[in-house]
Amino acid sequence: MKTIIESLGDLSIVLQGYVSSWEEVEEGGEHLRWEEGDPAAAFSLLRHIGLGWTTVDQALHQAQHTLHGIEELARRADEEPLPNNDDVSASAEAVTRLAHVYDFNTTLLAQSGLVQGLHQYLHHHPSLHQYHALSVSDLAHLGLAAVNKGFFSVGVEFLGAARTRAVHSHTHTHRNTWGEYTLKTLDDLLGTSIKVHNHVLEMRGPRSLNHATASTPYGNHGGGVLDRGGVSDGEELKKQRMQGEIRSQTKQKKKTKQGHIMMEDNKQCEEEEWKERRIHKSNRKGEKHMGVKEREGHVAKEEENKEEVRVDVVLGVEYLKRHGNKTWMVDERPLVERLQMERLCRGEELRSSSVTSKLVCRYMNGGSAWLLLAPFKVEQVALDPSITLVYGVLGREEATQVRVKAVPHLHQPFNNIKPTRRHTSTTATDHKNTNPTLKHTWMREEEAIPLQKLGRRLHHLLGVAITDDNSEPYMVADYGLGGSYDPHRDTHGPLRTPPRATVGERMATVLTFLQPPAQGGLTVFPWVGAGVGGVAGAAVVWWNLLASHEHDFLTRHAACPVLRGYKWIMTKWVGYRGQWRSLPCPADPSRKVTRPSH
Ligand SMILES: O=C(O)CCC(=O)C(=O)O
Numbered sequence: 001m002k003t004i005i006e007s008l009g010d011l012s013i014v015l016q017g018y019v020s021s022w023e024e025v026e027e028g029g030e031h032l033r034w035e036e037g038d039p040a041a042a043f044s045l046l047r048h049i050g051l052g053w054t055t056v057d058q059a060l061h062q063a064q065h066t067l068h069g070i071e072e073l074a075r076r077a078d079e080e081p082l083p084n085n086d087d088v089s090a091s092a093e094a095v096t097r098l099a100h101v102y103d104f105n106t107t108l109l110a111q112s113g114l115v116q117g118l119h120q121y122l123h124h125h126p127s128l129h130q131y132h133a134l135s136v137s138d139l140a141h142l143g144l145a146a147v148n149k150g151f152f153s154v155g156v157e158f159l160g161a162a163r164t165r166a167v168h169s170h171t172h173t174h175r176n177t178w179g180e181y182t183l184k185t186l187d188d189l190l191g192t193s194i195k196v197h198n199h200v201l202e203m204r205g206p207r208s209l210n211h212a213t214a215s216t217p218y219g220n221h222g223g224g225v226l227d228r229g230g231v232s233d234g235e236e237l238k239k240q241r242m243q244g245e246i247r248s249q250t251k252q253k254k255k256t257k258q259g260h261i262m263m264e265d266n267k268q269c270e271e272e273e274w275k276e277r278r279i280h281k282s283n284r285k286g287e288k289h290m291g292v293k294e295r296e297g298h299v300a301k302e303e304e305n306k307e308e309v310r311v312d313v314v315l316g317v318e319y320l321k322r323h324g325n326k327t328w329m330v331d332e333r334p335l336v337e338r339l340q341m342e343r344l345c346r347g348e349e350l351r352s353s354s355v356t357s358k359l360v361c362r363y364m365n366g367g368s369a370w371l372l373l374a375p376f377k378v379e380q381v382a383l384d385p386s387i388t389l390v391y392g393v394l395g396r397e398e399a400t401q402v403r404v405k406a407v408p409h410l411h412q413p414f415n416n417i418k419p420t421r422r423h424t425s426t427t428a429t430d431h432k433n434t435n436p437t438l439k440h441t442w443m444r445e446e447e448a449i450p451l452q453k454l455g456r457r458l459h460h461l462l463g464v465a466i467t468d469d470n471s472e473p474y475m476v477a478d479y480g481l482g483g484s485y486d487p488h489r490d491t492h493g494p495l496r497t498p499p500r501a502t503v504g505e506r507m508a509t510v511l512t513f514l515q516p517p518a519q520g521g522l523t524v525f526p527w528v529g530a531g532v533g534g535v536a537g538a539a540v541v542w543w544n545l546l547a548s549h550e551h552d553f554l555t556r557h558a559a560c561p562v563l564r565g566y567k568w569i570m571t572k573w574v575g576y577r578g579q580w581r582s583l584p585c586p587a588d589p590s591r592k593v594t595r596p597s598h
């Protein structure tokens, strides 16, 4: 393009010169009467053409090469799947979600790249230039996208970061526009987003399923014009917020009494509705959030005051048995689940050490003679429900083989899920019902020998048959930019029928990491309080069913957004129907359907 621009620029200058020379000639008289023998007219014309045309001719010939380049560019959109507006929206959403879940440090973000913005995740400090720095326009676009998506604090901070960058580049380069933004428009946008943020916080509280604000308001910047004489606004905003947080800790407690955690709210939440809910909640005397004594499950952390216990984390079987059907659970479960998921994604440990200290890692052969000499390393992630990480179920070459086979078949899942393609084009489908961060394909074991081997290896270890005859095929999935998977259960349940009657319900899940991402992308179990990071070639195994054939609620899980790198997984849902006779049959319907060793 640069060559084309240069060449077209040269051509334009030459043609301009020739045209102005002609205009100069024209000034000599209305008609050039050289044919009538006017020597002055003849000279004028001769000089104009004789000196000018050689240059014009040369420039036109040179420009002909450029035409090929132009034709090539004109074909590009037909031949290559280029990103479109939908792709930009989906990726802006993904990046703002990353900023929200991983709590980006926008001050650093304004100075350098995305990963530099992740203070707490950066264990080593590679040099700044390794990471891409977002431009003023990028940051402003992300800020607006975040506000539109309901990530209000992320929006304010991205816009603050955009302004900081603009102020710095303004002083250094004397430019005053960045794409469609000027310092004035950035000021206005930042001011407005702060107002919106504070208003939403006031009216709806800091969090619901579809919005998030900071826990305290940002300072009021009257009229939205910020002029801080070179102070970084990103830094300033964060500082203010932290000071505010400290100041308002006492207030915070009062708020908690009124029900600080907001309820699930799928509709646009109106001011009146929020007020009504607060009244409703504070009236709910008999149903205060459960106290320490009421719980026997491993609730990890809580903060108590005289009137009410603020539940920080809700985990465990016993708790769910007692409270699973209460209004509090029904109303707030999705939000509690989401909050716990996000904390686990950030790498927080939600369980107490009395729980985690019981977890062991050992070599196991599952009672199979085949594994006596080569047992599997099995790490317990959780005991109840049992979640284990089995190392080395696939070798590196085997995992690559599976990925290579899957690539040509990857597509957006039809079942509510749509991929963000990494390298290929997304068809503009309905964004409402889709997850734009995943592509998948189904693969039968006859298509790749490593799949047959994996089935045999785990059959020996787990004592259940893992073949396509009694299970669904393998599902291979590739997460794109910021790819994540919302909390869900794997079982079909009463509303969804298994693909084949002989397969039945999804008794166990075997989730193999073909390629773990470089950062983020944990698989987390919000109600267990556990997360497991990908280890190449390892598989996470858990059991989904209770003896009553209901699914075990505690096995609900989610995939955290991929922060850096690519994540490839392969899932095998082990069918129940073909092998129920060989499984232990617990009389208690609340017991798990599992092998005794698991
Ligand atoms: O990718 C993950 O970590 C979870 C995937 C998952 O839950 C599934 O495939 O059902």
Ligand SMILES: [Fe+2]
Binding pocket: 488, 489, 490, 557
């Ligand atoms: Fe799943």
